[in-house]
Amino acid sequence: MAAFIDKVKIKIESGRGGNGAVAWRREKFVDKGGPAGGDGGRGGNIYFVADENMSTLLDFTYKSVYRAEDGQNGGNKNCHGKDGKDIFLKTPVGVIVRDLKTGKVIADLDEHEKTVLIAKGGRGGRGNARFATAQKRAPQFCEPGEAPVLRELELELRLIADVGLLGMPNAGKSSFISKISSAKPKIADYPFTTLVPNLGVVKKPSGDGFVVADIPGIIEGAHQGVGLGFEFLKHVQRCRFLIHIVDISNEDAIENYKTINNELKKYGEGLSSLYQVVMLNKTDILDEIYVKNMIKNFKKFNKDVYAVSCATGDGMEEFLHHLYKKTDEIPHPENPIEIEYDDGFDNNDDSEYSVVKLNKNTFLVDGGKIRRLAGVTDIRNTQQMRRLANIMDSMGVYQELKKLGLKEQDTILIAHIETTYIGDYQ
Numbered sequence: 001m002a003a004f005i006d007k008v009k010i011k012i013e014s015g016r017g018g019n020g021a022v023a024w025r026r027e028k029f030v031d032k033g034g035p036a037g038g039d040g041g042r043g044g045n046i047y048f049v050a051d052e053n054m055s056t057l058l059d060f061t062y063k064s065v066y067r068a069e070d071g072q073n074g075g076n077k078n079c080h081g082k083d084g085k086d087i088f089l090k091t092p093v094g095v096i097v098r099d100l101k102t103g104k105v106i107a108d109l110d111e112h113e114k115t116v117l118i119a120k121g122g123r124g125g126r127g128n129a130r131f132a133t134a135q136k137r138a139p140q141f142c143e144p145g146e147a148p149v150l151r152e153l154e155l156e157l158r159l160i161a162d163v164g165l166l167g168m169p170n171a172g173k174s175s176f177i178s179k180i181s182s183a184k185p186k187i188a189d190y191p192f193t194t195l196v197p198n199l200g201v202v203k204k205p206s207g208d209g210f211v212v213a214d215i216p217g218i219i220e221g222a223h224q225g226v227g228l229g230f231e232f233l234k235h236v237q238r239c240r241f242l243i244h245i246v247d248i249s250n251e252d253a254i255e256n257y258k259t260i261n262n263e264l265k266k267y268g269e270g271l272s273s274l275y276q277v278v279m280l281n282k283t284d285i286l287d288e289i290y291v292k293n294m295i296k297n298f299k300k301f302n303k304d305v306y307a308v309s310c311a312t313g314d315g316m317e318e319f320l321h322h323l324y325k326k327t328d329e330i331p332h333p334e335n336p337i338e339i340e341y342d343d344g345f346d347n348n349d350d351s352e353y354s355v356v357k358l359n360k361n362t363f364l365v366d367g368g369k370i371r372r373l374a375g376v377t378d379i380r381n382t383q384q385m386r387r388l389a390n391i392m393d394s395m396g397v398y399q400e401l402k403k404l405g406l407k408e409q410d411t412i413l414i415a416h417i418e419t420t421y422i423g424d425y426q
Contacts (some may be wrong), residue, residue: 006157006235009100014044014069015084017122017145018128023076035138037128038075042144043121044084050109053178054092055199069120072147074127084121094160096239100152105339110238112162116245116341122146125376141383143376149296161199161213162327164236164274166264167245168256172281175310176245179216180320202323202420210327215238239328241275243300243323248294249282249311255302255338275285275330277304277321284309355400363401365392374415385419 018040025033046068051075066089072081084250097118107116110205125143132139165173181200203209215235257278264271278298283291291307298305306322308315353367362368370392377388392398392414401412401421 003377004063005057006249008058008064008155009056009253010064010066010153010155012046012089012119012149012153013066013122014119014149016070016148017041017124018071018073019125020125020142021074022128022140024025024141025077033125035128035132035300036078037142038072038077038079039081040124040143041071041081041083041147042124043071043148044120045086045117046119047086047088048095048097048107048109048116048118049088049090049094050093050112050114051110052093054090056092057155058091058411060155068114068121068148069196071121071124072122078127078129078273080127081177083124085177086114086121091155091422092157093205096156096157098154098156104341105338106340106341108339119149119151123376141378141381141387143384144374144378156235158240158420159199159213159235160211160332162210162236162240163323164239165214165245166236166242166260166276168209168250168260171245171247171256172310173214173245176243177212177280178306179316180356181212185304188397191294192337193199197213204322204324204327206324210323210386212243222238234272236271238332239274240332241277241326243279244276245273245279246279246298247282248280248291248307249285249423253280253294254297257298260426262393270333274317274325274333275324276302277322278302278306280305281310283307284312284314337406353395353397355397355404357404358413360396360407362413363404363406364413365397365401366415369395370397371415374417377417379417379419388414388417 020040021037023035023037025036027033046066049280066087068087069084071084074081091109093109093112093114095109099107099117107118109116125145125229128139128142131141165177168171177200180202200212200214201209202212213235215233244257244260246253250256261272278301279293280291280298295305295307304322306315306319308319310316351364353370356364356366358364373388373391378384398406400407406412406421408421410419410421412419
């Protein structure tokens with residue numbers, strides 16, 4: 001059986017944008033020619049795609065670094081570079097994607113074929129043909145391509161099932177799922193037989209079905225990592241409701257029931273609010289009066305109580321009909337996960353920027369458009385630096401800097417660019 005991997009860390013890098021070109025037309029009968037440098041191609045994007053045919057994140061343990069193709073550089077005769085190829089990474093349905101740098105959840109792949117852009121490729125730089133104007137007919141510069149997006153991500157799988165099974169070790173969860181579905185979990189008479197979640201599909205008489213998740217046994221302290229429960233409690237968060245299986249041949253049956261519910265409350269994440277159906281198991285080895293008394297006792301805590309024997313099948317048919325009804329009545333809980341989507345690029349409003357005086361002679365200019373302009377400016381090219389300064393001047397940046405005391409020979413930090421203010425040059 002393939003290993004069940006439900007959490008991995010990976011690194012991804014989108015493609016770098018291709019550089020624009022500086023080129024000139026040299027054609028017979030074309031007077032004076034003109035700029036003819038083409039644009040660079042866009043770098044490849046990286047997407048995640050949910051695939052219901054996958055059940056584990058095992059593939060990401062074999063390969064943990066993914067890089068999209070860079071865009072090609074622009075050419076002469078206004079030829080644009082080719083875009084880099086996109087990468088589509090398949091994940092199981094139910095995976096949430098967390099950016100390790102910010103700690104934010106940026107995607108929830110909760111539906112089959114759901115596709116989310118995770119790392120946007122850098123835009124291609126513009127060739128010099130794009131900068132020709134009536135006043136400036138021979139621009140000597142182009143734009144470099146934008147840098148790629150590098151991200152470190154954590155992928156966490158949270159199984160999407162209709163019904164989750166709860167219970168102490170050896171309560172009979174594996175036996176139950178093997179009786180009602182084609183799942184073949186390991187069954188033995190010792191604790192923690194189930195070491196990974198098992199999924200089983202139950203067919204209804206109507207023809208459709210529902211998915212049941214057998215979660216490894218939960219014991220006291222599971223919310224703090226005791227036993228196996230902490231690792232797998234997250235897998236019941238998306239269930240419509242829970243079946244709480246209790247071994248009533250155990251003299252501590254009621255206490256065990258209370259213990260698990262207490263662990264759900266301590267774990268949080270809405271688990272304690274999920275609807276529960278109580279299944280009292282192992283009735284075949286108990287007398288009828290004892291079973292009736294146990295049903296009566298458990299109904300003090302939960303009105304939805306059924307007595308069943310997984311070994312003999314006694315009471316199973318009535319219980320299943322009840323489950324069919326509940327899966328039709330109870331919807332999946334609303335997604336409690338807060339998504340703060342971003343594609344790796346800064347999403348600040350282009351019109352907004354900030355100006356900060358760092359010390360007596362140093363100023364910082366920041367903002368979405370400022371960073372994008374700096375990213376496509378070649379600091380070795382005087383014309384490009386002059387263009388950046390002119391755009392900042394038209395935005396009112398220098399006016400704001402002067403209000404803070406900017407004077408000649410002061411240092412201005414513009415994203416990764418460090419420049420000196422020399423007055424009339426700007």
